[in-house]
Structure formats: structure tokens, C-alpha cells
Amino acid sequence: MTTLIIKDETASGNILNEIRIKVENERTTLKDIITARVLTEVQVYNSSKPEYFKGLIQPSDTEKTLNGFRVKKRKSIDGEQQVYVALDAFMRNGFFVIVDDEQITDYDQEILVSSETKISFLKLTPLVGG
Template identity: 85%
Template sequence: MTTITIKDQTASGNILNEIRIKVENERTTLKDIITARVLSEVNSYNENKPDIFKGLIQPSDTERTLNGFRVKKNKNIDAEQQVYVALDAFLKNGYFVIVDDEQITDYDQEILVSPETEISFLKLTPLVGG
């Protein structure tokens, strides 16, 4: 298992959010990284039920706030639906992913990761999911 840090950034380089996730292997794909990220965010939300969900994809039935998305009280977020929407959004250029200063355009591309690997997600449009 390798722990990596993912940063959400604006096009101008401002960091909006930073999370750490675990990936199974040093050799992985962007699809696996996106999936691990979304599952980590949703599982953390569903376990702790904070007032605001901070994640890559806006779940349906939520309200956008300055710091994330407000979810209806005691409502679980569907992790599988969120993964599907996140992968689809990547294919439709809803966000870009930069790994060690290189834009990854194919989510099946193999990536070698280590704790020092720099991964940035640049969101282009609001993403609404399940």
C-alpha cells in the first residue's frame, strides 16, 4: 500500500483542498486513483456525517456552499454512483489531472506512484452526481 496526497487546485495554482488516500500498488492507473479518491471521500462522509461534504463530485440533492456541498441530514451518499459520475466527468473534460507536472489524458494510463508523487485535480465546471 502506498499513501499519496491529492491536491485540488484552481487554474492559477491556488490549493482548494488536500487529501491523502491509499492506493494498492505502486503501479496503478488514473482510473484507480480517481476511484480510490471518491470512495475515500464518500466513505469518510458516510461514517462521520459532517455538515458539509468536501469532494470531487457534487452529490445530487445537495446545495453548493463556499466550502463544499450541504447534504440533507442523515443521508448517505452513494459511493458507486459518485465514482461513475467522477469517471464520466473526467472523460468529458470536467476536470484535468496533473501527475508530476504531466497532464494525464487517458484514465487507463499506468502511473508509478510514491509518497512523493504530486497529483493535482483542476476542476473546470461544477460537477453534480448521485
């Protein structure tokens, strides 16, 4: 079992969030990493149900704020649904994943990981304007 540190970064390199996940094998896929990340975030939230969910994907029935996603009714979040939305968002270029300075474009691509592997998620923010 390997523990990986995943960082959410802006395009300019600012770190917005950091999460630790565990993967079972040193050979894994990006799909497995995304799944482990999302399920870990959901588990952390569901164990205490704080006012804000800090995660990759905005759950339904939440409001986006500077502190994360404000959960209107502090109910459990469906991890399976969050994984589905996250994988769909990746396929639609809603975020990019960089592993050891290389962008991964196929979530089925096999990746060799160790505790030293650097993984960054870059989430695109839409421009606001008229």
C-alpha cells in the same frame, strides 16, 4: 501500500483541498486513483455525516456552497454512483489531473507512483454571465 496526497487546485495554483488516499500497487492507473479518491471522500462523509460534503463530485440532493456541498438530508452517499459520475466527468473534461507536472488524458494510462508523487486535480469552473 502507498499513501498519496492529492491536491485540488485552481488554474492559478491555489490549493483548495487536500486528501490522502492509499493505493495498493506502485503501478496503478488514473482510474484507480480517481476511484480511491472518491471512495475515500464518501467513506469520510458517511462515517460522521456532517452538514457539508467536501469532495470532487457533487452528490445528488445537495446544494453547492462556499464550504462544499450542503447535504439537505444527512443520508449516506453512494460511493459507487459517485465514482461513476467522477469518471464520466473526467471523460467530459469536467476536471483535469496533473501527475508530476504531466497532464493525464486517459484514465487507463498506467502511472508509476510513490509517496513523492505529486497529483493535482484542476476543476473547471463555468463562467457566469449573460
